[in-house]
Amino acid sequence: MSEPCKRPLRWAFPLVLPLALLPALALADGVAVRYDATASPFxxxxxxxxDFGNATLRRVSLPKPDCxxxxxxxxxxxxINTLDGFSTQPRITVPFTxxxxxxxxxxxxxxxxxxxxVLTLRGFGDKVGINQVVWDPASKTLAFTSDELLQERSRYLLVVTNGVRDAQGKKLKSADFLGGGAGHTRELRDALPMARGSGRNVVAASLFTTQTATGDLLKVQRRIKSSTPAPVNFMIGNGGAVRAVFPVSGLQGxxxxxxxxxxxxxxxxxxPTPALQVVPGAVxxxxxxxxxxxxxxxxAKxxxxxxxxTGTPRPLGSQSLVFQLFLPSSPKPAGGWPVALFGHGFTDSMYGAPWTVASVFASQGIATxxxxxxxxxxxALGTLNVLPTAGAPVVVPAGGRGIDQDGNGSxxxxEGVNAAAPQxxxxxxxGLRQTVIDLMQLVRQVEAGIDVxxxxxxxxxxxxxxxxxxSFGGIYGTMLLGVERNIKAGVPNVPGGSITEIARLSPSFRILTGLSLATRQPVLLNLPPTAQLPVPLNFNENIPLRxxxxxxxxxxxAMAIAELLDRNQWVQQSGNPVSYAALIRQNPPQGHAAKPVILQFAKGDVTVPNPTTSAIVRAGGLQDRVTQFRNDLAFAANPGVPKNPHTFLTNIAIPAAAPYAVAAQSQIAAFFAxxxxxxxxxxxxxxxxxxxxxxxxxxxxxxxP
Structure with missing residues (x-):
């Protein structure tokens, strides 16, 4: 959409400007923004x-339909009504007459x-544009998103001017947005002097407060830092009889x-023990x-x-977690080996992707x-059966965290990463936030000292x-980098946000969005099955890209589906990496240093589509820290390279792709070293x-294609 997306309002009038000095209401005939009992801007x-217990001083209170x-x-x-404000990436709707x-x-x-x-006035006066505009003639409703991620726990004034024209090209006439039917208070009236600009009259306005997104994890981080954990326990082999530390050279499998x-x-x-030999003998x-x-x-997860x-999240108990550690074969430095926490992806486990990078990391003296x-x-009952080349096998708990959440026996x-019905x-x-908490606790264990x-x-x-x-590890990793102060540098690989947008745009996950639409009451699917989606899970939300x-x-x-997707994203913003991206470098929390980062992604990622990665980069001001893998060029040069580059970092088993995987891993290893x-x-x-x-x-x- 047109410039500018964000700039200080140098033309803004002081808040004390009398309302009488505001521009006269638009005199031209024409269409107006609706403000009545059934429709108004949202x-x-x-x-x-x-709600003075919340940082926004309010709480959402949406009316319910016929339940x-x-x-x-x-x-x-x-x-939604437990939240303290509206989405920081809202789908804004404006109905017209x-x-x-x-x-x-x-x-x-x-x-x-x-x-x-609300608490500090940070960001006061910044102007934000709009994007992804949709006009729905049937309901005479305009929908659009903010052009950028909005600042959390902040007030925003939505301004509609008579620069919007009706279908005959006439200027909009002013709506009674300050009348009793509008339901707005003195707060909106006092904010209106900020609305002037561009030489156009204001014909409608609305005021809303954005939610707190990152506060809970920052509070948990401080709680973890104030604690002294018990030492980690390596005596977990054969029911506690054997120290679960094994030389790679003595492993049969x-x-x-x-x-x-x-x-x-x-x-x-x-x-995949052979993966540890990408750099022979490094682990x-x-x-x-x-x-x-x-x-x-x-x-209910x-x-x-x-x-x-005024509140602080409270632990409901504790859990015993198993971790996996790869140590380099090189001599241990005086202070111990540098260590990289590595986060695996969705559907994967610590027995997948971490194995593919450990060798290259170890070659630079970095533990994984x-x-x-x-x-x-x-x-949780899963096990590892460690088979040495000499001696008896050792059984180690595998640390599985899946549950039979739906009760079908499998x-x-x-299963268990998502919340259960009716939530x-x-x-x-x-699930993402708890994983971040678990990793922050693991960082605290390293701080306290790990004796392997x-x-x-x-x-x-x-x-x-x-x-x-x-992937998923890049998603919760971005969140972790934003809130954990003692991580010195980070590399999220192929992350994206939000999860709602990934599932909407990705052919790999779109069927999951269809399933969620099919299981609602009433059902929201709006298209018949196709050859690509033969099961009845087809839909069209008709939302343009940026x-x-x-x-x-x-x-x-389509509009009903778009509204649901917006509500999903709204509720999930505190688990959206986009919400945490600015904390990494652009606006670190108090007491935190800006972190050096690299964000790796690949052009044409089918699993986590590029626009969702760009959302993280834009929100964090990280464009100068992006490494892009041009999979389009790699595939054109060698069709043995997968069309979907989502796993370009870990494709060590595909001959055509392995050199690129090792190259990307080497960038990370050199960065950490x-x-x-x-x-x-x-x-x-x-x-x-x-x-x-x-x-x-x-x-x-x-x-x-």
Whole structure:
């Protein structure tokens, strides 16, 4: 959409400007913005109530529909009404009394003004444009998103000017947005002097307050830092009789007996021990230990809401977690080995991706440390059967965190990461946040000292802790980098946000969005099955990508789907990496230093589409830290390279792709070995890695046909 997206309002009048000096109401005939009992601009603080326990000083209070006919909406609103404000990436809707000209809608005719953080006034006066504009003629409703992520716990004024024209080209006439029917208070009246600009009259306005998104994890981080944890326990082999530390040179293999059924039932398989020889002999030992982490999720896999100003999330218990550690074969430095926490992806476990990077990391003297994500790694009864080349096997608990959440007898690869009904709108928000908490606790264990071999000295350097993670690991890793102060540098690989947007745009996950629409009451699917989606899970939400011209919606049911997707994203913002990106470098929390980072991604990622990665980069001001892998060029040069580059970091088993995987891993290893000072180009002067990315951020999908 048109410039500018964000700039100080140098033309703003002081807040004390008398209302009488505001521009006269537009005199021209024409269409107006609707303000009545059934329709008005949204979001709006008219749908909140005072709550002085919250950092926003309010709480959302949406009215419910008929819960007998729309039970899914009512269940969602029960969760929404625990929030302290509106989405920081809102889908804004403005209803009109008649038809308008969508071509007249841009960031000059409609915009947002930041009235500042509720507690500090930070951001006061910034102007924010709009994007992804949709005009729905059937309901005479205009929908759009803010052009950027809005600042959390802040007030925003939505301004509609007479630069928007009706279908005949006439200026809009002013709506009675300050009348009793509008439901607005003195707060909106006092904010209106901030609305002037562009030489156009204000014909409608609304005021809303954004939610607190990052506060809970920052409070938990401070709680963890104030505690002294018990030492980690490596005596977990054969029921506590054997120290679970094994030399790689003495390994015949490791069998993973994954619990896949609640009966219980198990599925055996071998761990990829050959992956440790990408750099031959670099990994000296693999070890398994156990530590205690605070459990903040309840049985429904939800972290209960607490007041965002006066409250603090409280642990509901603790959980015993198993971690996996790869130690380099090189001599241990005096302070211990530098260590990289590595986060695995969705459906994966610590027995997948971490194995593929450990060898290259170890070749630079860096240990690799991993845990299973909430809901991943199979059930808790799974085991590892470690088979040495000499001596008896050793059985080690595998640390699975999956559960039979739906009661069907099986434990799927991600079962337990999402919230249970009726709070399904929470989705993976709290599974992601709990995983971040578990990793913060693991960082605290490294700080306290981890003695792997039992000789009484620390083996990991508490002053050189790093983080890298792939896909889902890049998502919760971005969150972790924003809130954990003692991680020195990080590399999220192919992250994206929000989860709602990933599931909407990705062919790999779109069927999951369809399933959620199919299971609602009433059902929201609006298209018949196709050859690509033969099961009845087809839908069209008709939402344009960023920076496209206004779209005129002609798809029945699309607006209702778009509203649901917006509500999902709203509820899940505290589990969205986009919310935490600015904390990494641009605006670190108090007491935190800005972190050096590299964000690696690939053009044309099918699993985590490029626009969702660009959202993180834009929110964090990280464009100069982006490394882009040009998979389009790699595939054109060699069709043996996968069309979907999502796993380019870990594709060591695919001959055509393995060199690029090792190159990307080497960039991470060199970055950590230099304590975040050195960023190498993985292919030097070659064209396949752009360091940093050349040209604008990709807002298209860029899939290879």
């Amino acid at each position: 979001p709006s603080n008219r749908y909140t109530v005072p 007998a006919t729309r039970p899914s909406d009512c269940a969602d609103i029960d969760v 008649g038809d308008i000209d969508p071509a007249s809608v841009n960031s000059d005719s409609i915009y947002l003004v930041n009235l500042g953080d 490791i069998q993973f007996n994954r619990q896949t059924g609640s009966a219980p039932a198990f599925t055996p398989g071998l761990l 000296g030992h693999v070890a398994y230990g156990r530590y205690e982490s605070p459990e903040y999720q309840n049985a 939800v972290i209960p809401a607490t007041d965002t100003l 440390l991993s845990i299973n994500v909430v809901g991943h790694g199979g059930g 434990i799927d690869s991600t 399904t709108i929470v989705s993976s928000r709290d 071999d039992g000789d009484g000295t620390r083996d990991l350097d508490p002053n050189r802790i790093y983080y890298a993670g792939q 920076d496209q011209p206004p779209l005129v919606n002609n798809v029945p049911g 230099s304590n975040g000072a050195l960023v190498i180009d993985p292919d030097g002067p070659g064209p396949l890695f752009e360091v940093p990315i050349q040209g604008p951020l990709p807002e298209g999908l860029n899939f290879i």
